[in-house]
Amino acid sequence: MRSWIRHSFKNRIFVTVLLVTLLPLLFCDVLVMQVQRARSESSLATQAQAQLNGLEQALDTTCLSYRQAAKRLCGSTMIRNALNRKTANSRVVYQLLFMETDRLREHARFDIFSSEGKCLYSTVSPLPEEERNPRWGVLYAAGQTDGLAFGKGTGQTAMTAAQAVRGYGGRILGYVVITMTSTDFERLFDGLYxxxxxxxxxxxxxxxxxxxxxxxxxxxxxxxxxxxxxxxxxxxxxxxxxxxxxxxxxxxxxxxxxxxxxFSSQVMDTFYTVSILMGLMCLLLCLWCAWLLSRHLSQPVHQLDEAMGEIKKGNLEIHMETDREDELGRLTESFNRMTEEYRQNLVRSVARQRELNETQLRMMQAQLNPHFLYNTLDSMKWLGVTHHVPQVATLATDLAVILRAGISGSEFITLEDELELVDRYIDIQSLRFEDRFTCEIDVPDRLQSCLVPKLVLQPLVENAIIHGVVDREDGYIKLQAEEQEGDLLLSVYDNGCGIPPDVLARLNSKDQKIPGEHLGLFNVSSIIRLHFGEKYGISAETTPGDGSCVRLLLPIQKKENNNA
Missing domain, CATH: 3.40.1840 (Profilin-like)
Incomplete structure (x- = not known):
């Protein structure tokens, strides 16, 4: 069960929704019923206890009155004499009996029995003819105690209480008997429950x-x-x-x-039956709602999972259709954009690799077997020294240094080394053009250690000489380096004739279809963009009659932080 939940997003949603909706509903159903039942029972119990206290007080008060009346009657000398068969006036005995039982006769009948169990006097008329056996029942109980004895009545009598009338020496002379019927108890308890x-x-x-x-x-x-x-x-x-x-x-x-x-058993059975039926209905409803919600939420997630599986297999043409406007719909749209960008990046990466390969091929073709040229220049140098022609030796030495840098294995060199190669190249061109131009290099010392691709300044200087100051007698070229917003900006200024508008537009747009006479600039721009991205490369500007400026932008990299 746990594995079934953990391995499915849909199952997790289903179980969560089911528990969140069903359990509180069932819990509240059972809890409310039990709380209501407990509160009702507590209230009724309090009410019943109060009523019971009232009934008990009424009964105790009545019994106490009976005890007191019976005690006074049993202690009366007149009644003792009457029961002892001595001369007694019946009218006086009745007067005493009615006087002592005043207001008590509303709830009971008072009788005086002889020791043999025959009724002699009574508060009712005619005189009851019943006889009681003094050897059992309430008369026997009264003979065993000095107080009032209570017991169950017989026939229409609900309760009988009796107390023995004793003479000298404790001899029983008779009994005072109190009788209550059901009607008497109804009057006693009326309104108390x-x-x-x-x-x-x-x-x-x-x-x-x-x-x-x-x-x-x-x-x-x-x-x-x-x-x-x-x-x-x-x-x-x-x-x-x-x-x-x-x-x-x-x-x-x-x-x-x-x-x-x-709640009676039948009512509780009905409640439980209804609760079970409601629980089953709620369970079915929650199952249905949980299934719909989990399916609604998990379907796009499942589709995304399948689409990602296709991406892993290399199928970059996958595209998900959706009409949802919620978060899952936006997630699907983001996935489609991500897939499209990934596909385009892959295409661009392949194109950049192809471009890099072509650029490297062109550079290899341009080298024209540098090892052979280097050996030939070395021979020219020694011939110039032998025949005392220093210009030939200088040209051969400078060109050899440039060629040696071109065939070295390092792709990046410091700006200081790059400027040294530029100096060699300028020396060669100065001999060639008989010092018709001057070149100024303005590079701060803090930028000398920056790493740049090898031989990127030589094409810029060459462009300034060949296409700029070649026809002037006072040619001037300035090479400048500066830091611009965290990047390295290399600028080559000249006071030549300027750059044609069509070539200037292509340089600034980084158009790859640059004319052949600007192959060096194209190669430099391509190398920079392939290494560092489209943000970097060559840009140019020109002012007719005042010359032109070609700039090279590349990121600042220090030697200690680069393993090239």
Whole structure:
């Protein structure tokens, strides 16, 4: 997989776009749902806990009132006497019973039972005929404690609480019994919880005392009872609810508030199904968009890669067509320009090499076997010395020096050595033309070490003599060197007749079709341009009646920085 990604630009774009678009989308989808669910559950849990606290407070307040009323009734001498079968006025007992249970009768019924379990007095009329067995149930629990005992009721009774009335020596004389029905609990808890919540009240043995939905009481309470006994979190029978529990240590009663989950299992299944379907749709959409984008971006890159492969094979005629106006389109156009320039440079390079070869051939033809000439001049020199003709010896010596420089292996020499060759050449021409001209050389010492191609000044001086001052008796030639913007400028001035306009135009345009009598200038210009580029070479100017000037421009090169 990693190799598949690394070796393809298209695959990298595809994977990157897919990850950048799909992962945040899926992450946000799951995260938003979970955050929303958590926030909703937290809010509902806070609300449920507040409601449970309100229910607990109402129940505790009521139970406390029941305890206090039962304690006062159990401690009454009149009630003890009545239960001890002593003379007692029933009307006075009822007055005491109703007085002690004032406002409590709204939520419960108060009865006074004998020690045998028969109801003797009650806050309701007619007197209940039910009998209770003091050896089990809530009466038995009351006999085992000094306080109020709570338990599950029977029949229509939701809860029963009882406290024993004791005589001297702790003998049980009877019981004060408090009975609450489901209707009583509804009135007690009315307005303290939401309509979607369920209130469950369990006795100390975890039997259901009250359930706001009696039809579900048996199944849900059985599940809760088993989870309580096992010490597990309360989840109910189907796990669709949250349960909040509080237990009163004094009464042993457990109060449970059942709250529906924010999202039921069916709703969550629907959410997950929708999320999966949306994820699949997003995946397909991202795959399609990523493929289109990667193809759109990688296609021109792939074409460029193939075109570069053709260039490597030597096919320089390759040309890419594109109608794009973006960066890749401009890159394609740049590639086409680069290929065209490379092809033209190659053509120019071949032409320059051919021109250099032809120039070298012409120079070799012009040398006319310099070794033979050098030997002949050496013989002429000794003949001149022998026959006492110093002019012949001087001519032969100067010409031999020039020829020796021409056949030496070095292609570049210092400007100082080049000027020495020019001096030799001027000596020869001075003897030939009987000193009808003078030559001045003005070259600064700092430029003497500059490297120049060998024998480039001699054709310029020759042109000034042959075509300039040859017909004058006061000919004047000046050779000057100067530095111009980092380049070396060599100038040869003369006071001759000037250069014809057609020849002057061709010299300044570097036209290669120069007449034969200017072959030397053409060769010098060709050598300079082949070595240093089209910027350099020969230029000329003339003033009718005042002479002409031929200039040679070439870069400054020092001997220590050149290995020629």
């Amino acid at each position: 939401s309509a979607t919540h369920v209130v469950i009240l369990l006795d100390p043995t975890w039997q259901t005392i009250y359930h706001t939905q009696p039809a579900q009481a048996e199944s849900s309470t059985a599940a809760l009872r088993s989870q309580l006994l096992a010490g597990k979190p309360l989840t109910g029978a189907d796990g669709e609810y949250y349960y909040f529990l509080t237990r009163n240590e004094g009464t042993g009663l457990s109060l449970i508030l059942q709250q529906p989950k924010t």
